[in-house]
Amino acid sequence: MTSTDRAGDPRAEDEPGAAPQARTAGAPGPAVPGAAGSLAAAYTGADAADTEADAADAGAEAADSGADVADGATGPTGPRPRARRPLRTSGIVLVAITVAAAAGVAATGALGGESDGSASTAPTAPPNTTKVERTTLTATETVDGSLGYGDLSTLQAPAAPGTTGTDSGTDSGSGQSAPGGGPAPDDASQGAGIITWLPDDGTTIRRGETVYSVDDRAVPLLYGSTPFYRTLAPGTGGDDVEILEKNLSELGYTGFTVDQEYTTGTAGAVRDWQEDLGRAETGTVAPGDAVVAEGARRVAEVRTVPGAAPSGALLTWSDTERVVTVDLDVQYEDLVEKGTGAGIVLPDGTTAEGEVTAVGTPATPEEEAAASGGSGPAEDEEPTLPVEFTVRDQKKLGSYQAASVDVTLKAGTRENVLVVPVSALVARPGGGYAVEAAGPDGTEYLPVELGMFAAGKVEISGDGIEDGLSVGVPK
Template sequence: MTAPDETHERGAVGPGGESSGTLEVRAPGTVAAEPEPDSAVPAGSGDHGGPAVPAGEPPADGRKRRPLRTSLIVLTAIVVAAAAGLAASGVLGGGDDDTSRAPTGPSATAKVKRTTLTDSETVAGTIGYGEAATVQAVAPGGSAQGGAGGSGGSGILTWLPEAGATIERGENVYSVNQQKTPLLYGDIPFYRTMRSGDSGSDVKILEANLKALGYDGFTADSTYNAATAAAVEEWQDDLNREETGEVDPGDAVVADGARKVSKVTGSTGTSPSGPLLSWTATERVVTVDLEAQYEDLVEVGTKAEVTLPDGSTVQGTVTDVGAPSNVADDQSADAGAAGGEGDQEATLPVELKVKDQKGLGDYQAASVDVTLQSESRKNVLAVPVNALVARDGGGYALEVVKPSAPHGVEYVPVELGIFADSMVEVSGAGITEGTVVGVAK
């Protein structure tokens, strides 16, 4: 690359390191603004330095590629600032009376370093107890009492828990005619009257709970026999129920664990009709309405860092990814009435479990930041993003400091990998750990 000595056009680095007709990014001695931390992959580069993916086409593995984010604008800003710096300094040449001197090397440098890069995305989340479920009184035989058009079940509600109460296995959920209806742990509700001679998964749930509550004299399997019936009679006596040795659907409420009462809608002294209360899990979780463009970042088991309002962090694990829901669908009627289009992106409900509940402090409901890791690359060579120089015809190069080269630098083409924390993975002939390269200052 020769020093400018006539009137020159702005030159970018050509494929062989020569000057071409258009400045795409910066040249030696250029001063440019430092990019923001959230740097994105420049258009035309592959995820790991491979062939570019044409705009608008999905990647070969069929997963939707996330769009370039606002950090790409920062890279463009570096280009503009670099061009302005070159013109102001006279490096590009002036006119017939050009007296500018050739650059002698970059004004700022950095070393290629070997490191681990982790690409991530931070999204908004909320601490809470998860989605609330309602509890209805169940009549013998299995139907909810007081359904649509119903007049309510027999009996009178004589006890209900208070909002905020925690109910564990064997504890009372509600009472009708002073008969307790306990909580049992399981994954299916009782749907039939169970008696001696029956077998099935509901029998297995019943017997497992009786064992956990301290009742014995039977084998906890999936068969209801005379020994099971005897244990049931003892259990019914403790609940102030008639000792029948049989279990009706309304004799217990089944849930997958302890529950925290969030709201009480029933009233004592009335018939048990309609929803009696709503409850949630007892452990706090983090929920995220994730934009569909980021769906490739999450699956069950994905780890994430949760940043609390006080700046402390805890680790979370994705336990559930729901089906996409379009906000516009939910609001279409309102938007139509208001004259709006209701055109909003689809979101995925994502739930994360936080094992360290103490790490969540006293927060019961709070907004948090959730950082999802999309990709991590270990032991790679990386440089600051603002060390990249665009090449004429596509691709990028590094301005390698070489005292023996003309003007002290040589432009070396590189392939790009992932971007993270203002750094970019690079590879190319002669690029090794410790190589000194120019950067925009």
């Protein structure tokens, strides 16, 4: 994910009545709330330098229209742009640009009135009006994400019989095994036989289905957390026995109790299972007779070919559900926790609802570079936090298998507040802001305090500000 620094805690910027920051004397545009302004700058997705240039251009246009800017006017001071592409903050509007545009309606010097904060009257009605409305504002952060099938794991061929495990005992032990498969073999220990069948890339394999075949004998997938590391036979017991029995039961085999004891009933069910697989009906299960994984798997890449010996890496695979991953700047980590909702914006503009399902440990740029084999991080890069989002309704993702997406996170909410378009704000000669209230007898400028900026609107409060009040906005 890429981002720009923002002044202070992003949540603090949502506080109503945040103190304005001052621009140097003579600069175009009015004072800008510092915190909200920096949030707004993030929203535009542009560098702070571009922002100030835009504000200056807008101010120049206002000056051309005959509006004088007071010598003591203040304006925005955005954060210094970083080398990385800016974090986009959706719905938070750049105050500097908007207020400069508002200068076209009423420049600082054109307000008249008093600098002590009292309301002032305007001689004519504004060219266009809108209503103050009561609503809920939600500020959001938009970050870069990647849609895919999550992390890949490698399925290793099982070790040759007799090189690992025991024939009895109750300790199931997991050993040093490859994800979703049996123990990784030593160079001198390779499985026997010849590979006779392999799945295609992109194939989804579920419980009981064949992962690969050796000597025309199917090796099926079973669900569980412990790979088979020893021969299971009547008299053995442990977690691996329970995994076997759970799978046999789910596949429809009966005549045994699902527990941690391998009984003669279990052996009978195993023989039935082996018959259906076209294998010798031994009633016992050896390492390599089945692949054990947490659930259904999707083949990413087959790493061997039929006719080869079953040794080393056979294939890479992943979960079957598409997920979105984000490398989140750690300064925004309080925006995410397990269960947090998010909007996933796809390349075609449609949005799917996502949910945080995993939050990792922050990684430093040096660690990320080492993991990726890069030459090293940029000097101004900060640690990032790996975050995974799951989309419950996978149909919403359409046919996308891998894509760059936008992830929209909720940054703050203000309920039941009075708001106006940001363009309704007018700079006051003594500092601060007003709105041009329109009534039957003319208009007056009412001083306002500013709160949250979001979705092109701003929270306002002050004497005379009420739901339904007409206020001036630019044409």
